[in-house]
Amino acid sequence: MELVEKDLRYIWHPYTQMKDTEELPPILIERAEGIKLYGANGRVYYDTIASWWCNVHGHCHPRIKEAIKSQVDQLDHILLAGFTHKPAILLAEKLISIAPKSLSKVFFSDNGSTSVETALKLSFQYWHNLGRVEKKRFLSLEYGYHGDTLGAMAVSDLNPFNKCFEWLFYGGYKASAPYCYRCPVGKIRKTCNIECIEFIEHIVKARADEICGIILEPLVFGAGGMIVYPKEYLEKVDEIALKYNLHLILDEVATGFGRTGKMFATEYTHIQPDFLCLSKGITGGTLPLGATLTTEKIYSAFYDDYSKQKTFYHGHTYTANPISTAASLASLQVFEEEETLKRCAKIIPIFHERLERFRELSLVGDVRYIGMLGGFELVKDKKTKEPFSLSERIGYKVYKEGLKRGLILRPLGDVIYLFPPLCIKEEELTEILETIYSILLSFSLQSNQAI
Numbered sequence: 001m002e003l004v005e006k007d008l009r010y011i012w013h014p015y016t017q018m019k020d021t022e023e024l025p026p027i028l029i030e031r032a033e034g035i036k037l038y039g040a041n042g043r044v045y046y047d048t049i050a051s052w053w054c055n056v057h058g059h060c061h062p063r064i065k066e067a068i069k070s071q072v073d074q075l076d077h078i079l080l081a082g083f084t085h086k087p088a089i090l091l092a093e094k095l096i097s098i099a100p101k102s103l104s105k106v107f108f109s110d111n112g113s114t115s116v117e118t119a120l121k122l123s124f125q126y127w128h129n130l131g132r133v134e135k136k137r138f139l140s141l142e143y144g145y146h147g148d149t150l151g152a153m154a155v156s157d158l159n160p161f162n163k164c165f166e167w168l169f170y171g172g173y174k175a176s177a178p179y180c181y182r183c184p185v186g187k188i189r190k191t192c193n194i195e196c197i198e199f200i201e202h203i204v205k206a207r208a209d210e211i212c213g214i215i216l217e218p219l220v221f222g223a224g225g226m227i228v229y230p231k232e233y234l235e236k237v238d239e240i241a242l243k244y245n246l247h248l249i250l251d252e253v254a255t256g257f258g259r260t261g262k263m264f265a266t267e268y269t270h271i272q273p274d275f276l277c278l279s280k281g282i283t284g285g286t287l288p289l290g291a292t293l294t295t296e297k298i299y300s301a302f303y304d305d306y307s308k309q310k311t312f313y314h315g316h317t318y319t320a321n322p323i324s325t326a327a328s329l330a331s332l333q334v335f336e337e338e339e340t341l342k343r344c345a346k347i348i349p350i351f352h353e354r355l356e357r358f359r360e361l362s363l364v365g366d367v368r369y370i371g372m373l374g375g376f377e378l379v380k381d382k383k384t385k386e387p388f389s390l391s392e393r394i395g396y397k398v399y400k401e402g403l404k405r406g407l408i409l410r411p412l413g414d415v416i417y418l419f420p421p422l423c424i425k426e427e428e429l430t431e432i433l434e435t436i437y438s439i440l441l442s443f444s445l446q447s448n449q450a451i
């Protein structure tokens with residue numbers, strides 16, 4: 001039997017309406033190198049979205065491959081309770097050295113959702129350990145995304161895709177997001193004063209006593225549609241968290257490890273968060289790993305005699321897997337050896353300038369970017385910003401056209417985006433952008449004719 005036939009017989013794919021595979025079966029990839037994926041069909045695809053936002057230095061990077069091979073010869077996996085190992089120790093030390101100064105402890109797990117669950121549970125139990133048992137809720141934002149496990153979903157945006165689970169979500173508070181293209185208070189960024197902070201202020205003023213902390217993604221709502229927002233908003237959230245003594249939980253699962261042009265998006269500010277959630281790019285995109293960084297203050301609230309019952313009873317089997325942590329150390333070494341961020345700093349202005357050109361397309365309502373990330377929000381009517389209907393599936397149509405032309409433009413609803421491995425070269429970026437432009441141009445012409 002052909003492999004893809006077997007795939008469809010046995011595998012249920014993530015985020016996939018399996019009926020769509022009748023028309024578009026999964027593409028079998030045989031190998032990958034740099035920013036290219038090689039299909040069994042003989043075709044080559046640019047990994048335009050870094051294989052779900054995790055690839056950093058290109059696929060099968062020799063340095064990371066070497067680290068994985070030598071680690072697997074030595075120690076494959078051990079439990080992290082009562083035992084430890086060198087790559088986990090060195091990685092924890094390294095992460096603390098590059099993270100915001102407030103953070104001094106690393107709690108490992110194995111993916112992004114678990115790094116968020118860990119932060120939420122630590123924040124919750126912190127207050128519990130202090131006897132503040134009335135603190136039970138979290139404040140989060142519309143358009144936010146923190147993972148697909150129940151705890152993480154509960155603090156994510158409530159939308160048509162997860163609404164059916166609403167009953168399972170513990171109660172929390174959700175504030176309108178700083179979505180500048182569709183400003184919730186009807187302002188324009190150039191002249192606004194971040195008035196949209198009022199949504200958070202309003203909830204906190206009334207409810208601070210029951211709130212453990214505020215969770216959000218710094219500077220970009222990733223899965224919410226690559227919505228880039230002003231750093232002043234984040235600074236105001238931080239001020240509110242400090243003023244009302246709430247934890248600030250920053251989810252850098254997507255933005256961490258160079259994506260925004262700095263190692264962490266938080267570095268665009270002087271914010272010292274209580275928690276930093278990391279995953280995706282942490283191993284350069286090779287193996288699963290999660291990490292939740294926190295402060296001495298949080299750690300101390302759990303540190304006591306065993307009988308006081310303040311222990312954090314939480315963990316995952318593959319916590320700090322030695323091979324994953326070794327891959328992560330190697331990836332961080334590549335950042336230094338290849339001066340990844342310095343190289344990106346040269347490409348970023350060119351990238352942004354070329355993205356601006358997309359504004360002239362009638363299909364493109366908004367162009368958003370920060371660092372090595374860019375997105376286009378496609379709209380049916382540019383003047384009224386009217387979105388396409390769900391049945392039009394414009395994002396999916398662009399995706400299919402992209403595949404024909406060797407690009408992976410897996411959309412977020414009607415948002416098409418670029419999230420390339422950071423090692424991308426200027427020529428490759430130019431080629432990719434020109435192809436996307438021509439695809440969007442052809443759809444713009446089609447929709448004009450339809451009108």
Ligand SMILES: *Cc1c(COP(=O)(O)O)cnc(C)c1O
Nearest residue numbers: 111112113145146147222253254
């Ligand atoms: C992807 C993502 C997560 C979830 O990570 P998984 O490894 O897919 O569980 C959490 N937060 C943000 C911001 C993400 O982008």
